[in-house]
Each structure stands twice: as C-alpha cells, then as structure tokens.
Amino acid sequence: MKTASPFLELENGPRVNVTLDGMALSLPRGANLAAALLAAGVGVFRRTPVSNAPRGPFCMMGACFDCLIEIDGTTRQACMIEVTDGLEIKRPHRDEALA
Amino acid sequence: MTRSDLVVIGAGPAGMAAAAQAAELGLSVIVLDEQPRAGGQIYRDVDRVAPLRGDMLGADYTHGATLTAGLQHGAITHVNGAVVWAIEDQFRISYTVNGRGAQIDADRLLLATGALERPMPLPGWTLPGVMTAGAGQILLKQSGVLARNAVLVGSGPLLYLIAAQMVRAGTPPKAMIETQSRSDIAGTARHLGGALRGWRYLVKGLKMLASITRVGVPRHTGATDIAIEGTDKAQAVTFKRNGRSHRIACDTVFLHHGVVPNTQAARSLNIAHTWDAAQRCFIPQLDSWGQSDKSGVFIAGDGAGIGGARAAEFAGTIAALQIAFEAQRLTREDRDRRAAAPRAKLAHELAVRPFLDAAYPPYAQALLPHDATIICRCEEITAGDIRSYAGLGCIGPNQTKAFGRAGMGPCQGRYCGLGVTAILVDATGQTPDETGYYRIRPPLKPVTLGELAGMDISAPDAAE
Amino acid sequence: METDYAIIGGGIVGLSVAWGLLRRGRTVTVMDGDDGSFRASRGNFGLVWVQSKGMNQPRYASWSQQSAAIWADFASEVSGNTGKSIPLEQKGGYDLHFSDETLEATVAKYEKLKAQLGGNYPYEVLGHNALRKEEPHIGPKVVGAILHHQDGHANPLKLLTALAADVRGMGGHVLVGKTVTDVAKPDAFRITCADGTVVTSGKVVLSAGLGAAQLGPKMGFKAPVRPQRGQVLITEKLPKLINRPSLIARQVDEGGIQIGATNEEVGLDDKVTQPGLSGLAAEAIAAYPALARAQLVRSWGALRVLSPDGLPIYQQSAEMPGAYLVTCHSGITLAAAHARILPDWLEDTDAAPDLEVFSENRFAVS
Numbered sequence: 044m045k046t047a048s049p050f051l052e053l054e055n056g057p058r059v060n061v062t063l064d065g066m067a068l069s070l071p072r073g074a075n076l077a078a079a080l081l082a083a084g085v086g087v088f089r090r091t092p093v094s095n096a097p098r099g100p101f102c103m104m105g106a107c108f109d110c111l112i113e114i115d116g117t118t119r120q121a122c123m124i125e126v127t128d129g130l131e132i133k134r135p136h137r138d139e140a141l142a
Numbered sequence: 143m144t145r146s147d148l149v150v151i152g153a154g155p156a157g158m159a160a161a162a163q164a165a166e167l168g169l170s171v172i173v174l175d176e177q178p179r180a181g182g183q184i185y186r187d188v189d190r191v192a193p194l195r196g197d198m199l200g201a202d203y204t205h206g207a208t209l210t211a212g213l214q215h216g217a218i219t220h221v222n223g224a225v226v227w228a229i230e231d232q233f234r235i236s237y238t239v240n241g242r243g244a245q246i247d248a249d250r251l252l253l254a255t256g257a258l259e260r261p262m263p264l265p266g267w268t269l270p271g272v273m274t275a276g277a278g279q280i281l282l283k284q285s286g287v288l289a290r291n292a293v294l295v296g297s298g299p300l301l302y303l304i305a306a307q308m309v310r311a312g313t314p315p316k317a318m319i320e321t322q323s324r325s326d327i328a329g330t331a332r333h334l335g336g337a338l339r340g341w342r343y344l345v346k347g348l349k350m351l352a353s354i355t356r357v358g359v360p361r362h363t364g365a366t367d368i369a370i371e372g373t374d375k376a377q378a379v380t381f382k383r384n385g386r387s388h389r390i391a392c393d394t395v396f397l398h399h400g401v402v403p404n405t406q407a408a409r410s411l412n413i414a415h416t417w418d419a420a421q422r423c424f425i426p427q428l429d430s431w432g433q434s435d436k437s438g439v440f441i442a443g444d445g446a447g448i449g450g451a452r453a454a455e456f457a458g459t460i461a462a463l464q465i466a467f468e469a470q471r472l473t474r475e476d477r478d479r480r481a482a483a484p485r486a487k488l489a490h491e492l493a494v495r496p497f498l499d500a501a502y503p504p505y506a507q508a509l510l511p512h513d514a515t516i517i518c519r520c521e522e523i524t525a526g527d528i529r530s531y532a533g534l535g536c537i538g539p540n541q542t543k544a545f546g547r548a549g550m551g552p553c554q555g556r557y558c559g560l561g562v563t564a565i566l567v568d569a570t571g572q573t574p575d576e577t578g579y580y581r582i583r584p585p586l587k588p589v590t591l592g593e594l595a596g597m598d599i600s601a602p603d604a605a606e
Numbered sequence: 607m608e609t610d611y612a613i614i615g616g617g618i619v620g621l622s623v624a625w626g627l628l629r630r631g632r633t634v635t636v637m638d639g640d641d642g643s644f645r646a647s648r649g650n651f652g653l654v655w656v657q658s659k660g661m662n663q664p665r666y667a668s669w670s671q672q673s674a675a676i677w678a679d680f681a682s683e684v685s686g687n688t689g690k691s692i693p694l695e696q697k698g699g700y701d702l703h704f705s706d707e708t709l710e711a712t713v714a715k716y717e718k719l720k721a722q723l724g725g726n727y728p729y730e731v732l733g734h735n736a737l738r739k740e741e742p743h744i745g746p747k748v749v750g751a752i753l754h755h756q757d758g759h760a761n762p763l764k765l766l767t768a769l770a771a772d773v774r775g776m777g778g779h780v781l782v783g784k785t786v787t788d789v790a791k792p793d794a795f796r797i798t799c800a801d802g803t804v805v806t807s808g809k810v811v812l813s814a815g816l817g818a819a820q821l822g823p824k825m826g827f828k829a830p831v832r833p834q835r836g837q838v839l840i841t842e843k844l845p846k847l848i849n850r851p852s853l854i855a856r857q858v859d860e861g862g863i864q865i866g867a868t869n870e871e872v873g874l875d876d877k878v879t880q881p882g883l884s885g886l887a888a889e890a891i892a893a894y895p896a897l898a899r900a901q902l903v904r905s906w907g908a909l910r911v912l913s914p915d916g917l918p919i920y921q922q923s924a925e926m927p928g929a930y931l932v933t934c935h936s937g938i939t940l941a942a943a944h945a946r947i948l949p950d951w952l953e954d955t956d957a958a959p960d961l962e963v964f965s966e967n968r969f970a971v972s
Contacts, residue, residue, distance in 0.1 A: 049289060049393040050287050050394075054194070054285070075284055078285035081281070082285070091522065093860075096522070099375075100277065104276065107556070117590055136843075537782050538641020545766070577641075583878055584905055585903070585904075588902055590898065591901075596884075
C-alpha cells in the first residue's frame with residue numbers, strides 16, 4: 044500500500060489499526076487523519092453529492108470541506124481529526140442515510 | 143455561563159500575542175482554537191514539531207514556540223479543538239468541542255482568524271492530488287509528509303518557501319510553473335524603497351530561490367492557460383509559455399497565488415469591509431488599534447489584511463493594549479508608551495508588502511476564469527453559471543447564491559466568494575464595494591443537529 | 607407612457623404577476639431591489655401547501671387549492687420556455703403531531719373546513735404505524751400525522767431563477783438595484799426611484815413585500831403588512847431520508863433537509879439565534895431521530911410578509927385607480943394563481959376571480 048503513495052513519510056512513530064470502508068489500514072497514532080490517509084496512498088476521500096466527482100484533501104486547514112469522511116454516522120473533516128486506535132472511517136453517505 | 147474579559151478566536155501569532163499581552167495586564171482571557179495544539183497555520187503544531195524537524199523548517203517557524211509559551215499564563219484558558227459556529231451580539235460565542243455544544247460570554251472579542259489561500263480556480267483544480275501550497279506546507283510541518291512528485295503552480299513567496307523546504311527535505315518539486323511575468327517585476331520599481339526597508343525578506347527570498355535552482359528545479363515563469371489533467375486524480379499540468387504548450391506529468395499539484403484575509407467571523411458580525419485594491423481582497427475597516435466599527439470587536443493578524451506572521455504578532459499586542467485600556471487596566475499614557483515598540487516593528491514588517499503585492503500579482507486567468515471552470519467547489523458552479531445569473535439581473539453575490547447555489551455548501555463561500563464578486567464586477571461594471579460579498583450567517587462551520595439540540599433549553603418534548 | 611404595467615417588486619409575487627401579464631400581451635416593467643433587500647423569495651420554505659390555510663376563511667383555502675391544482679402546469683410552461691427545471695412534488699404533505707390531543711383538535715377543524723368547501727379537502731389521518739410505513743425514519747414521539755393529498759413542495763429558488771429568465775424572455779423589462787421612492791399619478795403613473803430613474807405606466811402593481819408598508823400609503827392603500835421572522839435550517843446533502851414534506855422538515859431535491867421555522871415578532875431583524883436554531887433542531891430530531899447526526903450547513907432568518915389576519919391582500923386603490931396592491935405570505939403556493947388567474951382581475955375581464963374577501967375593506971378602522 045505505502046509504495047503506491049505519492050507521499051513520503053518522515054516520521055516513524057507507533058502505528059494503530061483503523062479501517063476505511065472495512066479495509067484495514069495501519070496509520071501513525073495521533074497523526075492528522077487526512078495526512079495519514081494521503082501517506083497511506085488514499086487519494087479519493089469521497090465523491091460529491093452533486094456530480095459524483097472524486098475529491099480529496101485540498102486546504103488541510105479545515106476551510107474547504109473537501110476531505111469529508113464519515114465517522115459514527117457523521118461527516119467530518121479528516122484534516123481536523125487525529126488518528127486513534129480502532130477508528131472506523133467510511134466514505135460519506137455511500138449507502139444508507141445516517142444508518 | 144462562563145464570562146471572560148476577552149475571548150480570542152484563533153491561536154495563531156496574532157491571537158497568542160494578544161492573549162499573552164492581555165493576561166499580563168490582568169484580563170481574563172479565553173482562547174478558542176480549532177486545532178488540537180496552538181500555533182495557527184504558520185506555526186502549526188510547533189511545540190511538537192520544532193524538535194523533530196526545526197532545522198528543515200527554519201528559524202521563522204521555530205520562533206512560534208516563543209508565542210505558544212506565552213499562553214502558559216494563569217489568566218489564559220486555551221480551549222483547543224473548539225470550533226466556533228456562532229457569534230451573537232454582546233458577545234455570546236457558541237462552539238463545539240469534543241462533540242458537544244458550549245457557550246461563553248465575552249466583554250470583548252478579538253478575531254484572529256488568519257488567512258485563507260486565495261482561491262485559484264483552474265480547469266481541474268478540484269481533482270484529488272491538487273492542493274493549496276499552504277496544504278503542502280501543513281503536511282510537511284505538522285505531519286512530516288512530503289510529496290514525491292509535485293509541481294508547484296502560481297506565484298509568490300510562499301511558493302519559494304515550500305519549494306526550498308522540499309529541497310531541504312530531499313524531495314525537490316518536479317517543476318515550478320510561475321504565473322508572474324517580467325513586466326510584473328518591472329512594475330515594482332516604485333515600491334523598491336519599501337522593499338529595501340524589508341531587505342531581510344528579499345535576502346531570504348534570493349537565498350530560497352538559489353537553493354531551488356541549485357538542485358535543478360525547472361522554473362517556468364510567465365505561464366498562462368494553466369490546466370490540470372486527470373480523471374480520478376491529478377496526472378499532469380499543462381500550460382503555455384511564450385506561445386508554446388507544455389505538459390508536465392505529476393501526481394501532486396500545489397497551487398498558490400497569495401493569501402487573503404479569512405473574514406467569515408467578522409462578516410457574520412456585519413463588520414464593515416472595504417475592497418483593498420493593492421491586495422485584491424476585502425479587508426475589515428479598523429482603526430490603528432484593530433478596533434472594528436462594532437464596539438468591542440477587534441481584529442488582528444492576517445484576518446485584518448495580509449501582513450505575515452510577525453506583523454500579526456505585533457498587531458495582536460497592539461490590539462490587546464487598547465483592549466486593556468478600554469477595560470481600565472492601563473492608562474492612556476501607559477498604552478501609548480507600550481505600543482510604541484510594536485508599532486515601529488509592525489511598520490517595518492509591512493514595508494515590503496507593496497513590493498510583494500506588485501511583484502507577485504494573482505494569476506489573472508484564475509481571477510476571471512473561463513466559463514467552464516468550477517468556481518464554487520462545494521456546489522460545482524462554474525464561472526459561466528455566475529455570468530449567466532448576472533445576465534438575469536443578479537448584481538450581487540447573494541442573489542447569485544439564490545439563483546445558482548454558489549456559496550451554499552459547507553465551506554460557506556470561503557473558496558468562491560472573492561471569485562463570484564470578481565466575476566460580477568466584470569459583468570456589471572460595478573465596483574467591488576458596490577457588488578459586495580456574501581452575507582455570512584451561522585453556522586460558521588457545520589454543527590450537527592444533535593449538538594445544536596443539546597443546547598435547547600425549551601421542553602425536551604419539542605411538540606407543538 | 608413606456609409600459610402598460612409597472613410592477614414594483616421583482617420577487618416571486620411580482621415576477622409571477624409580470625409573467626401572467628406578459629403572456630396576455632401586455633408590456634411590463636419590473637423594478638427590483640438590490641442584493642441586500644429583504645427577500646422572502648430567497649428565504650421561504652418552498653411548500654406548495656393547502657392544509658391549515660384558511661381555517662377561518664374558506665375562500666383562502668380554495669384560492670390556495672386553485673393555485674396548487676394548476677402549479678405543475680404553470681411550472682412546466684415556464685420550464686419549457688426557459689429550459690430551466692423547476693422541481694416540484696405534489697404527492698401530499700404532513701402535519702406531524704406529538705400528541706393525540708393536538709391531532710384530534712386539528713382534525714375537528716379540518717372537518718369543519720371540509721364541509722365549508724363542499725367536501726373538497728382530501729386528507730387522511732395516519733397513526734404512528736401507518737406513518738412509519740410511509741416514513742421509515744419517523745421517530746417514536748410522533749403519534750401520527752394528517753396527510754393532505756393536495757400538499758407538496760417545490761424548489762423555490764429554481765422557480766425564482768426560471769421566472770427571472772422567462773419574464774425577460776417574454777420581453778419584460780426588469781430594472782435591478784432600484785428602490786422606488788414615490789408613485790404619483792398626474793395622468794399616467796409616474797414611478798420614481800432613489801437613483802433618479804422614472805418609469806411611466808398605465809397601471810401599477812405594488813408587490814414589494816414588506817416594502818409595501820412604506821409605499822402603500824402613498825398610493826392610497828392601508829398596506830398593513832408586518833415582518834414576522836422565520837429561522838430556517840438546512841443540512842448537508844443526504845441520501846433519501848424523508849419522503850413527504852411537513853411544516854417541520856422536508857428533503858429538498860438537492861438532498862439537504864430543510865427545517866423550519868420559528869415565528870418571531872422582532873421587526874426587521876433577520877438574524878438567526880442559537881436558541882432559535884437549537885429549538886428547531888430539537889423538534890426536527892424528535893420527528894426524525896436520525897437527523898441528530900446530520901451536519902447543519904446553513905441557516906437563515908427570513909421575514910414573512912404578514913397581514914393582520916395572515917391572508918393575502920388584493921386591492922385596487924380608490925385614490926389612484928389602476929394601482930393594485932398584491933401581497934401575501936404564501937408567494938410560492940400562490941405563484942400559479944398569480945400568474946394564471948390574477949391577471950384577469952387586474953385586467954377586469956369577465957373571467958376575473960372574486961377576490962372581495964381579500965380586499966382591504968376587512969381592515970376598516972373599528
């Protein structure tokens with residue numbers, strides 16, 4: 044997975060297991076979630092509700108809302124979240140409404 | 143309800159300096175900031191990161207640790223992870239922290255909300271892999287994440303700063319596609335006096351440029367017709383230069399053509415803003431202490447007009463002195479005496495700005511994009527859509543918002559507002575001030591209905 | 607005389623009337639306000655609604671029914687002319703109830719109105735379980751709902767945009783950024799704007815929403831309209847969650863859940879307030895608990911244009927014959943009637959509807 048990433052990670056701290064749409068990923072504990080997903084090779088974070096266009100992080104500072112992901116049924120900005128052990132991340136509202 | 147003498151929104155240089163100064167003068171201060179740790183965007187996560195890669199990021203970054211240290215004062219409560227979503231009069235601030243709504247009241251308010259990257263709408267700018275240069279810097283600073291195969295596009299000092307840092311980290315950018323031209327540089331002559339006063343910055347700039355070219359990063363200046371290719375992600379940047387077409391394959395694109403004040407919070411308070419022709423953005427109307435036209439509301443730092451990190455720090459201190467004076471913690475003479483040094487430093491910091499504004503103007507084709515280019519990223523509204531609404535009689539951005547949804551998405555117009563105003567100015571012949579800006583309302587950032595309902599004081603059974 | 611009709615106010619009401627007059631071959635000039643004007647056309651809830659209207663005045667109920675019945679045809683004509691879609695759904699709407707008492711009391715009122723309307727009031731009562739079949743996300747606190755089959759909802763902003771396009775396409779003149787300061791009738795009507803613009807016309811329609819309160823008396827109207835604030839919320843775009851609209855919440859065609867609305871007498875203050883937002887959020891979650899996890903992305907305060915009894919006002923000026931006041935709180939519901947039926951009244955044709963109950967006579971000084 045990591046070899047496919049367009050990004051290089053300088054830090055080499057402890058990692059924790061999370062899932063993205065059920066797929067297992069190992070991310071640095073406490074890292075910025077958007078940065079960690081990019082470094083793990085995840086480019087497309089979601090598809091837009093308007094045209095189904097792919098989107099990923101753009102501003103990394105909580106302003107653009109392009110890096111939205113879904114955690115516990117609520118859409119959140121990945122760039123404003125820290126990686127914690129066992130985090131279950133989904134691409135937002137793909138199937139059921141607010142299941 | 144918690145009440146505080148001063149609430150500061152934003153823990154960047156302006157907010158941190160203001161909080162420290164106000165606390166020193168005996169005011170109770172609450173600092174609300176969205177990030178998990180203090181620093182703002184420029185000193186993001188500096189306490190944790192400076193020991194890790196302070197060398198790579200430079201002394202201008204590690205300086206931030208002196209400001210975060212200033213927050214360690216008994217009279218300052220720093221609430222991190224606090225997302226402010228409403229500011230009501232006299233002054234009640236609603237915010238969310240750890241998934242719960244909360245409120246505080248403040249006698250006075252300092253908005254230190256900083257800057258946003260100037261939106262740079264180009265064909266393909268919504269593709270994954272396309273980010274702001276600021277985002278690239280944040281990835282490097284906070285996370286130590288570097289793009290292996292990036293192209294930098296645009297103009298301005300930040301572009302060189304990130305390129306130089308990438309060089310130092312061993313992953314130089316693949317190319318720099320720069321939009322400023324020789325005539326822009328030629329037009330800076332009348333600003334040279336100011337530039338020389340800010341010579342330190344020029345020397346730094348030249349050193350950065352030297353470090354970039356030394357490792358052979360190609361620079362394509364005077365680029366036009368820039369577009370990003372790709373289907374599900376960015377794959378290449380195309381552009382023209384001297385009449386010839388170029389294409390550079392890449393997987394990451396960092397865009398930058400300046401920064402503009404983040405005025406959302408100020409706008410939500412109906413604070414008067416005016417168009418600044420030199421910086422090509424709206425700035426709040428403030429007096430020399432940072433006091434807005436609304437009593438008790440102060441603005442300092444890049445949110446008050448772009449001046450950079452050090453200028454923000456001095457402006458924060460100056461605003462805090464006036465706030466303390468108003469709160470009768472300081473005599474007029476004391477205030478003025480203490481303000482003299484930061485005022486002199488502020489003037490020195492701002493001296494280089496007119497030169498930079500002239501030398502690195504925004505990319506013209508991103509200010510008035512082609513019809514097919516998306517201008518509102520959230521609602522996917524194009525520049526052509528906005529022009530068609532102008533044709534249907536829309537003379538301001540609030541009417542185009544109603545006609546076509548530009549500005550209605552979760553970013554609340556942060557990345558389309560200036561573009562929509564510019565297109566309407568072009569279409570109607572009105573001035574930017576006549577055209578105006580979006581009316582900003584709560585929520586400044588999205589808030590869940592559950593968080594909102596949790597603050598409801600009426601009966602739990604909300605029946606009719 | 608430049609134009610047959612001058613229309614003061616370029617919102618949904620003014621544009622609907624302008625559209626109807628243009629369709630009859632009249633020349634029309636519309637004078638619209640600026641970007642910051644109070645605009646109910648931008649802030650409304652988007653319902654095309656019949657139930658609960660005219661509980662004390664059956665003619666208002668039937669006028670709303672008339673408009674709702676021709677709404678789809680009107681919208682499709684505007685849409686066809688302009689190529690701009692006007693999303694509309696008319697498959698019924700709910701009045702949700704959190705107690706049996708309020709539900710029964712409302713049914714009793716509906717029965718009385720139904721009798722006054724000769725039985726044309728198609729509604730049914732759904733208990734909680736029946737409602738849940740229709741609305742799987744309905745919450746346990748909702749005891750039931752009145753489903754009225756003449757109700758529906760539309761995209762009011764797309765109606766506004768399409769009307770703005772069609773009025774121009776049909777040859778209407780629309781002047782924007784205008785604040786009308788005076789209306790005189792030395793011979794023809796002479797309408798003066800703050801920027802010095804003067805329009806002369808054979809007739810004038812005052813459809814300026816809250817602006818009528820100031821201009822109306824200069825034209826011989828009482829124009830007793832007042833602002834009433836409604837705060838409205840809208841969430842991020844979501845997959846299908848709500849099928850039919852109610853006064854509490856509806857899912858708009860773009861996907862957001864729109865939640866309304868407060869009723870506040872606060873003058874010309876269109877701000878939103880945390881207590882207002884929180885109260886609406888709590889009520890919406892009581893109705894649809896899954897909404898607790900939805901993100902609110904926008905909110906606004908809009909000012910309803912209310913007459914003392916809440917009914918529309920249609921009045922020709924006695925002082926200035928040829929000047930008409932057209933104002934209502936339900937500009938979306940009544941758009942079709944204003945476009946298709948009201949012009950007969952303005953033109954005084956044989957087909958003119960009887961609108962006497964909506965005249966200003968009802969506000970006679972007591």
